[in-house]
Amino acid sequence: MSHQVETGVLSRSDGSAQLTIGSTKVITSVNGPTEPKARQELPNLASLEIVIRPAQGLPTTREKLLEDKLRSLLQTIIIRYKYPRQLIQIVVQFLSSEGKSNVFTNNELSAAINCAFYALIDANIALNYSFAAVSVSLNEGKYLKDPAWKQLSESDSHHVICFSIQDGKAEKLLLLESQGDFSEEEVFDTIAKSVAECEKVHQDQRKFIGEKIDRDFIWKA
Amino acid sequence: MLKQVAFPPEVLARIAPDISLQRHLSIGLRPNLRNFTEFKPLEIADGTAFKNSNPNVVGSSVIKSGSTTVMNVITLGIVDNSVQVDAQGPYSSVYPVIEILRGRSGEPTDEDMILAQSIHETILHSKIIPSGSLEIKNVGIQVTEDEKSRIIYPDLHPEEYSLVRNPSAVTHAGSKSYSFVLLSNIKIFSKSVSTSSLFDLCHLSTINALSSISLPRVYIGESDAHTASASIARSRRSNKRSLISTQSDSNLTIDTSTELQSPLKLELTDAMDVDSKGQFDHSGISSNFGLVTIPGDDENQAKTVLLADLEGEAEETSIFSRISVIANKSDRLKRISLINGDGGISLEALKKSIEIAKLRAREFEA
Numbered sequence: 001m002s003h004q005v006e007t008g009v010l011s012r013s014d015g016s017a018q019l020t021i022g023s024t025k026v027i028t029s030v031n032g033p034t035e036p037k038a039r040q041e042l043p044n045l046a047s048l049e050i051v052i053r054p055a056q057g058l059p060t061t062r063e064k065l066l067e068d069k070l071r072s073l074l075q076t077i078i079i080r081y082k083y084p085r086q087l088i089q090i091v092v093q094f095l096s097s098e099g100k101s102n103v104f105t106n107n108e109l110s111a112a113i114n115c116a117f118y119a120l121i122d123a124n125i126a127l128n129y130s131f132a133a134v135s136v137s138l139n140e141g142k143y144l145k146d147p148a149w150k151q152l153s154e155s156d157s158h159h160v161i162c163f164s165i166q167d168g169k170a171e172k173l174l175l176l177e178s179q180g181d182f183s184e185e186e187v188f189d190t191i192a193k194s195v196a197e198c199e200k201v202h203q204d205q206r207k208f209i210g211e212k213i214d215r216d217f218i219w220k221a
Numbered sequence: 222m223l224k225q226v227a228f229p230p231e232v233l234a235r236i237a238p239d240i241s242l243q244r245h246l247s248i249g250l251r252p253n254l255r256n257f258t259e260f261k262p263l264e265i266a267d268g269t270a271f272k273n274s275n276p277n278v279v280g281s282s283v284i285k286s287g288s289t290t291v292m293n294v295i296t297l298g299i300v301d302n303s304v305q306v307d308a309q310g311p312y313s314s315v316y317p318v319i320e321i322l323r324g325r326s327g328e329p330t331d332e333d334m335i336l337a338q339s340i341h342e343t344i345l346h347s348k349i350i351p352s353g354s355l356e357i358k359n360v361g362i363q364v365t366e367d368e369k370s371r372i373i374y375p376d377l378h379p380e381e382y383s384l385v386r387n388p389s390a391v392t393h394a395g396s397k398s399y400s401f402v403l404l405s406n407i408k409i410f411s412k413s414v415s416t417s418s419l420f421d422l423c424h425l426s427t428i429n430a431l432s433s434i435s436l437p438r439v440y441i442g443e444s445d446a447h448t449a450s451a452s453i454a455r456s457r458r459s460n461k462r463s464l465i466s467t468q469s470d471s472n473l474t475i476d477t478s479t480e481l482q483s484p485l486k487l488e489l490t491d492a493m494d495v496d497s498k499g500q501f502d503h504s505g506i507s508s509n510f511g512l513v514t515i516p517g518d519d520e521n522q523a524k525t526v527l528l529a530d531l532e533g534e535a536e537e538t539s540i541f542s543r544i545s546v547i548a549n550k551s552d553r554l555k556r557i558s559l560i561n562g563d564g565g566i567s568l569e570a571l572k573k574s575i576e577i578a579k580l581r582a583r584e585f586e587a
Contacts, residue, residue, distance in 0.1 A: 068335045076561070
């Protein structure tokens with residue numbers, strides 16, 4: 001499935017990225033560190049404000065749950081003590097998502113995580129480690145990466161897996177969202193297979209960020 | 222010279238919950254005095270009181286865990302299958318509204334919304350409510366005969382139904398198909414457990430309430446305003462003329478007579494095991510765990526401990542690594558939600574929590 005990335009797409013935000021994976025297209029902006037509202041301010045850490053907007057219609061509880069998952073992931077990745085009493089605002093706007101149905105959020109969650117990575121890099125926010133996510137479904141035991149809506153609806157179980165990356169290798173399992181009907185072996189097998197997939201996503205990330213640095217800065221010969 | 226300040230334990234627990242938690246754990250205790258992998262006891266009350274006293278309620282459940290009480294009431298809505306926006310899959314879910322009562326009124330908090338949405342998605346993906354079982358079949362017609370109205374159902378009174386059936390009534394009742402939707406209203410009183418544990422309680426109470434559901438029959442009611450334009454049909458028994466409303470906006474009404482109700486067919490029991498009777502055999506039991514690292518001192522090394530069923534302010538605010546597992550009796554898993562906050566979760570920890578969740582599901586007696 002093709003990944004297409006572009007950063008710095010929004011001129012007025014501190015960092016932004018647009019990512020297309022399959023039929024899911026998402027644009028993410030990062031603003032910060034900036035002044036928080038008084039009630040958001042934390043004395044020793046940066047506070048995070050995460051807003052997710054769907055491709056169609058107004059945000060619902062579905063987006064609230066996605067926000068919660070993204071927040072609990074990012075709050076450990078961003079080095080928050082570097083920005084005490086500051087706010088980091090992340091807005092995720094889906095531009096298109098495969099959906100005649102609101103039932104599955106896997107591809108959206110994985111796209112939001114991967115897009116947030118590029119946007120955070122673009123905004124120069126300090127991160128503990130790189131991270132990469134994949135969306136996976138198991139159809140009769142068959143491992144499918146980035147499943148389309150039809151494959152998801154026929155799947156026995158579906159998973160979103162996010163790994164931290166250190167030295168180009170998947171290091172720690174940061175997030176796992178599995179639903180459906182599956183066995184313990186299947187879930188561990190899926191995690192094991194996703195290690196390579198996350199590393200593959202990270203190779204794309206490295207390549208893209210390398211090119212970005214070449215482009216954004218002027219280097220002496 | 223600044224004087225050293227000492228705080229009594231209960232004050233420290235308020236101002237520095239993380240330090241208080243670590244002090245507790247380093248001497249092998251949790252603030253709630255449970256063992257590390259001990260779950261909080263649960264009581265499932267007979268929740269049918271709501272159901273029996275109110276005809277609108279089709280299923281209910283009351284669960285207590287310590288002082289936390291979860292009341293769940295399921296009511297019905299009716300939707301026209303042709304206008305449903307969501308592409309309907311083979312399985313349905315409940316639409317919960319969760320309210321954690323905190324002594325204030327106002328819009329729902331994020332926590333309420335997140336819990337409700339997680340319950341909705343989990344029940345859907347657990348594949349326990351087949352969409353077909355919510356379909357409304359055999360819609361009855363209310364007829365007025367000798368100033369008395371009665372309801373005729375196609376399957377119970379086939380002969381009379383074929384008589385009263387007239388073309389315009391058929392277009393209404395026959396061309397459209399309807400389904401029930403399950404609206405669940407969950408109220409949580411005196412929350413003392415963590416959000417992860419609240420999910421477990423809400424999940425349990427939803428399964429419990431679902432298994433008590435009996436669905437009523439539905440008929441096309443007679444709207445008085447339109448009797449003037451009602452068409453006339455002959456009833457065999459009386460040879461008198463009875464009136465049936467033909468208005469296309471005549472109302473679908475829920476029959477409140479309990480004798481005609483039929484239980485909701487759920488895929489709750491284990492398909493592999495014919496003797497399986499338990500309501501949680503297939504749907505599973507939700508368990509939650511937290512991982513916290515106790516920093517080492519001169520004598521001891523830092524170690525990570527697994528705590529089951531998080532409870533209380535200290536555990537809620539200072540444990541960021543969490544695992545939530547739904548396992549059923551036959552060792553199948555329905556949901557895993559893992560978030561690795563401070564990097565403390567290893568695959569072994571995940572394995573161990575799945576193992577405990579499975580054990581709990583096997584030994585769970587409703």
